[in-house]
Amino acid sequence: MAVSGLLQTVLLGAAAAFVVFAVVLVYRIMAGPTMQDRVIAVNGIGTNAVVVLALLAAALDRPGFLDIALVYGLLNFLMSIAISKFSVERGGVI
Amino acid sequence: MTSEAIVLAAVLTFSALGAAAAILLRDVLNAIIAFAAFSFGIATVWVLLAAPDVALTEAAVGAGITTVFFLVTIAKTVRPGGERLFERIEWRSVAVVAILSGALLATVGSLPAVGAADAPVATSPVTEYYLANAYSETGVENAVTAVLAAYRGFDTFGEATVVISAGVAVLLVLRQEAYV
Structure with a gap:
């Protein structure tokens, strides 16, 4: 199914907006002040990544991009768990 | 835009x-x-x-x-501990990186445009040879795989050797008791 011009513009605009949200979250990673702030921020960026990749898959009419969104969603969860476990147990990652 | x-x-x-x-x-x-x-x-x-x-x-x-x-x-x-949030900037390193980035960016202008029909990769006789003969010569169903695994087989073999050596080195290091 081909995506019409207007719908494509709207989808790409939404993707750009979500990327801007991710840029705002980079400020939280830089400023902190605690480790928990940064973990939540990087988790939020990963969630944004899933949304952006899904929007791009719809806008560019490439369903294969959804696989990347799935992989990113799964590994984003794993990454947050690993960082949280590391900061709680001081060294226990796996 | x-x-x-x-x-x-x-x-x-x-x-x-x-x-x-x-x-x-x-x-x-x-x-x-x-x-x-x-x-x-x-x-x-x-x-x-x-x-x-x-x-x-x-x-x-x-x-x-x-x-x-x-x-x-x-x-x-x-x-390393410390109170500072950000690293101090080493201006000499910044200068080296700037020179290297400038030299790399200077080559961008001579690249062909994305998808250009007269790009060397599209007009080269090597490309035509691979597209015409890859399936019959290698028996692989995918032209990219044919180039990677057959025509550039030694290159891929070297890459695999590097990956295996790195994996063995990591396993050896992780088994040590003391870390200097």
């Missing part, structure tokens, strides 16, 4: 800020978190450049595996 170019500009801005955070943050754990965020920007850039296989690799390696490897590494080593 097309809508795709706007998304690309936003993603590149994000990548630049994430990379700056990863470089400048003093604490190693903070830098690892910033680097994981940076990988999102790069994966999306690959998607926008229509390279989903590279994007998939970047998503798997950048977000998941390298973060866990880095965490294991700093769990086994000593982290």
Whole structure:
């Protein structure tokens, strides 16, 4: 199914907006002040990544991009768990 | 400017800020978190450049595996402490990086445009030979796989050797009791 011009513009605009949200979250990673702030921020960026990749898959009419969104969603969860476990147990990652 | 170019500009801005955070943050754990965020920007850039296989690799390696490897590494080593949030900037290193980046950027102008019909890769007789003979000569169903595994077999063999050596080295290091 081909995506019409207007719908494509709207989808790409939404993707750009979500990327801007991710840029705002980079400020939280830089400023902190605690480790928990940064973990939540990087988790939020990963969630944004899933949304952006899904929007791009719809806008560019490439369903294969959804696989990347799935992989990113799964590994984003794993990454947050690993960082949280590391900061709680001081060294226990796996 | 097309809508795709706007998304690309936003993603590149994000990548630049994430990379700056990863470089400048003093604490190693903070830098690892910033680097994981940076990988999102790069994966999306690959998607926008229509390279989903590279994007998939970047998503798997950048977000998941390298973060866990880095965490294991700093769990086994000593982290530099200190009160500062950001690293001090070494201006001599900045100058070296600026010169190298300038030299690399100077070559961009001589690259053919994306998808250009007269690009060397499209007009070269080597490309025509591969497209005409790859399936019959190698018996592989995919032309890219045929080039990687048959025509460039020694190159791929060398890459596999490097990966195996690195894996063996990591296993040896992780088995040691003391870390200097």
